[in-house]
Amino acid sequence: MHPPVTQYRPPGPAAHRPYRLLIVEDEKRLALSLAKGLMAEGYAVDVVHDGLAGLHQATEESYDLVVLDIMLPGMNGYRVCGALRAAGHEVPILMLTAKDGEYDEAEGLDTGADDYLTKPFSYVVLVARVKALLRRRGRTAPPVLRVGALAIDQGARRVERDGAEVTLTTKEFAVLEQLAVRAGEVVSKAEILEHVWDFAYEGDVNIIEVYVSALRRKLGAGHIVTVRGAGYRLVAGG
Numbered sequence: 430m431h432p433p434v435t436q437y438r439p440p441g442p443a444a445h446r447p448y449r450l451l452i453v454e455d456e457k458r459l460a461l462s463l464a465k466g467l468m469a470e471g472y473a474v475d476v477v478h479d480g481l482a483g484l485h486q487a488t489e490e491s492y493d494l495v496v497l498d499i500m501l502p503g504m505n506g507y508r509v510c511g512a513l514r515a516a517g518h519e520v521p522i523l524m525l526t527a528k529d530g531e532y533d534e535a536e537g538l539d540t541g542a543d544d545y546l547t548k549p550f551s552y553v554v555l556v557a558r559v560k561a562l563l564r565r566r567g568r569t570a571p572p573v574l575r576v577g578a579l580a581i582d583q584g585a586r587r588v589e590r591d592g593a594e595v596t597l598t599t600k601e602f603a604v605l606e607q608l609a610v611r612a613g614e615v616v617s618k619a620e621i622l623e624h625v626w627d628f629a630y631e632g633d634v635n636i637i638e639v640y641v642s643a644l645r646r647k648l649g650a651g652h653i654v655t656v657r658g659a660g661y662r663l664v665a666g667g
Contacts, residue, residue, distance in 0.1 A: 451483070452477075510540040
């Protein structure tokens, strides 16, 4: 009998079927962070914590992408990936590992993985890899988020205000993107930090204020509202 699958689903009605992702990761805190972050991006996410459960789930259900750790109890990620490919499953696989070395990457790719990410990694990089693999698979989600006069193109990593491009740094864009995918909702500093900075980041959470101030200067102060004691909300006004 396999362990239960934890499911995370994006809130509200969807205009199209969301991508279904499977996360196979035994570090439960990391798995939870990844699942919540990817759910906020609009993905439907299932999570299991060992290799055998991951193989069973990926075999029995239909997924658009699998995020697969290498060091897993029950069956390691190399074997899970190899078994899926041997059974004819072509789902894109993004492998995660705490190891670092060309041999590990080569072994992962040789078993049929599509991409490889070494821990600790930036959430922004993870999302970019996920989106690239999904585009390669052939299903394209609408990449442009619109909030009032703002257009946030997630594919091109570009922002326009009233049709004029606004130049942002990588981190500024990532902070804005996190607010945009939850436009109208309050997003806490901790949530932004978790999604935009490395998971291993242990610095001051107030660094978020620096980037919010920069965004207000570039986009107009009225777009990002401070909800005292709770976080920030992106609104249409500006």
